[in-house]
Every structure is written in structure tokens, then in C-alpha cells.
């Protein structure tokens with residue numbers, strides 16, 4: 229049997245799988261720390277004994293001690309043997325304790341819990357036609373998705389991404405009509421509505437529980453320039469001056485038909501903004517460790533969501549610039565520009581003539 233030159237050694241494979249085992253186990257413990265409030269209770273950064281943490285978070289003392297040792301082994305908390313105490317360093321606090329931090333990730337990991345809870349259904353889909361609709365997932369997926377993307381919407385969308393549009397944000401400041409397609413629980417829509425009070429925003433999604441939650445959140449926030457409607461992306465009626473697709477166009481069954489429909493619903497001079505998960509230009513370049521959670525989410529959530537819809541293109545979230553440019557070219561629009569990127573996202577703008 230011939231072996232490729234790049235084939236990993238037995239040691240590499242063992243270490244790689246052991247790292248994955250460690251990562252998967254640590255994710256479970258991070259979610260537990262998030263849900264119990266351990267990270268919040270340690271966010272001040274001062275050393276705490278296991279008993280002090282158990283008392284602050286009202287948890288079982290023995291289990292709290294075991295959690296702390298797991299976190300120390302994962303190098304997320306620091307243990308001091310003489311005082312038998314543990315501290316959460318500020319860097320770990322930014323990722324695990326502070327939901328407003330640009331580096332917040334603990335909430336997004338809840339999506340991995342959904343992936344495991346739904347794993348049997350995912351495997352069934354793999355053995356069948358691949359269809360597994362977004363709404364058929366455990367609700368932790370919707371919570372995890374919102375939390376995964378929220379830091380980017382809080383810290384990138386208005387500050388860094390939209391100013392790169394051909395119009396910048398001048399039109400949004402003056403007042404335009406905007407559609408947020410596949411808006412999920414509406415966090416992006418509400419972020420825009422807060423930033424641009426003269427503009428009007430409508431979020432559309434075909435998942436009723438997400439639309440219900442979006443409406444609740446907007447009403448609690450007292451926002452009057454935003455509304456949400458249950459609708460498939462190919463059924464919305466414009467005209468809109470700006471149509472946005474945040475982390476969703478690849479999930480749709482017929483992204484070409486939906487891009488064509490969006491183009492037809494734009495007002496004169498209107499444009500489309502597409503935000504997609506970060507991906508490299510080629511399949512080979514994309515085979516690196518940081519892409520593994522993206523492919524896993526794509527496998528169990530994005531591709532089967534698309535395969536459950538008419539068109540069933542199954543782009544996946546790693547189709548990258550090449551894949552998304554092809555969608556708009558097939559929809560008859562070649563003016564498709566990569567306008568911004570951040571570690572987890574690429575932002576494109578499409579401007580019909």
C-alpha cells in the first residue's frame with residue numbers, strides 16, 4: 229500500500245485525537261462553568277478556594293473542586309498550591325465570563341452541545357437524503373448561534389464592516405429601508421436598528437420560535453424601527469434599499485434563486501450585503517485545525533438545512549469567496565466585492581447596476 233508523503237505518523241494521529249478528546253471534554257466543562265455561573269463568580273480575578281466558589285455559585289463543593297481542577301488542567305484557571313486557591317486570569321475572563329467582550333466564546337459553545345444532542349439525527353441524515361431542517365434542532369442551537377455571532381455584531385458590524393460599503397453608512401444614517409434575511413433571533417437586526425434610528429429594519433426568517441424571540445427582544449428593548457416577519461427568503465416583498473444576509477445564505481436550499489429574488493426586490497441604487505463564515509480560497513488551504521468546528525457545524529447544521537429545502541444546493545459554510553461569488557454570478561450579478569473580513573467572517577457587497 230502506497231502512502232502519501234503528507235501522511236501523519238501514528239504518534240501525530242494519537243496526539244491529534246487525544247487533543248480532540250481533551251477539547252471535546254473541556255467544552256462540556258466550559259458550558260458547565262457558563263451555566264453554573266462559575267466564570268461570572270470568578271470574573272474579579274481574585275483567588276478563591278473551591279469552597280468559596282461553591283458558596284458564591286451555590287453548587288456542590290466536591291463537584292466544584294473537580295471542575296476547578298479540570299479547568300486548571302486545561303490552563304483556563306490558575307491554581308496556587310500554598311493557598312489551595314484558584315483564579316480566573318483576565319484573558320480567560322474576556323473569553324468565558326464577560327458576554328459583552330469582543331472575545332466572548334462561552335455562550336457560543338452551547339451550539340456544540342446542540343450538535344451532540346442532535347448527533348443521532350445528524351447521523352440518520354447522513355445515511356439518508358441529508359435533510360435536517362434548522363427548526364428540527366435542539367433549541368440550544370439557536371441560543372448558541374446567537375451567542376457565537378453576537379460579539380461580531382456588537383463590535384464589528386457597525387464599526388468596521390458597514391463603513392466599507394460603497395455608500396458607507398451615510399444612507400443608513402439618513403434613513404433607508406433594510407431587510408435582514410434569515411435573521412434568526414434578530415440580534416443583527418436590533419444592532420442595526422439601535423445604530424441607525426432613522427432607518428427601518430425588517431427581519432425575516434422561516435423559523436417561528438426565532439421570530440417569536442426576536443419580537444420579544446425588540447419589544448423589551450423598546451425599539452420602534454424594527455419588526456420581524458415569518459417568511460422564506462424567496463417570498464419577501466420589497467422594495468428595500470439594503471438587503472442583508474448574515475451567516476445564512478449558505479444555509480438556504482436555493483441561494484442562487486434567493487439572490488436573484490433579493491436583486492429583484494432592491495430599490496434603484498440599492499445593494500446587498502452578505503456576511504459569511506471565514507474560509508480560505510481553496511479546499512486544500514482550508515484543511516487546517518481552526519476550520520474543524522466550522523466544518524462540523526456545516527456538516528450537521530448548514531448542509532442538512534440546505535438539503536431540506538427546495539434547490540438543495542448544500543453549499544456548506546466553508547464555500548468561501550469562490551462559492552459565494554459563483555452564486556451571485558449565476559444570479560446574473562458580477563459586481564460582487566469582498567469589502568471586509570475579521571477572524572471569523574468575510575463580508576461581501578453586491579451592487580446591481
Ligand SMILES: C[S@@+](CC[C@H](N)C(=O)[O-])C[C@H]1O[C@@H](n2cnc3c(N)ncnc32)[C@H](O)[C@@H]1O
Nearest residue numbers: 362410411412433434435460461474475476480
Ligand atoms: C446560522 S442561522 C443565522 C441567524 C442570524 N442571521 C444570525 O446571524 O444570528 C441561519 C438562519 O437562516 C434561516 N433560514 C434558513 N433558510 C432560510 C430560508 N430559505 N428563508 C429564510 N430563512 C432561512 C434559519 O431559520 C436560521 O435562523
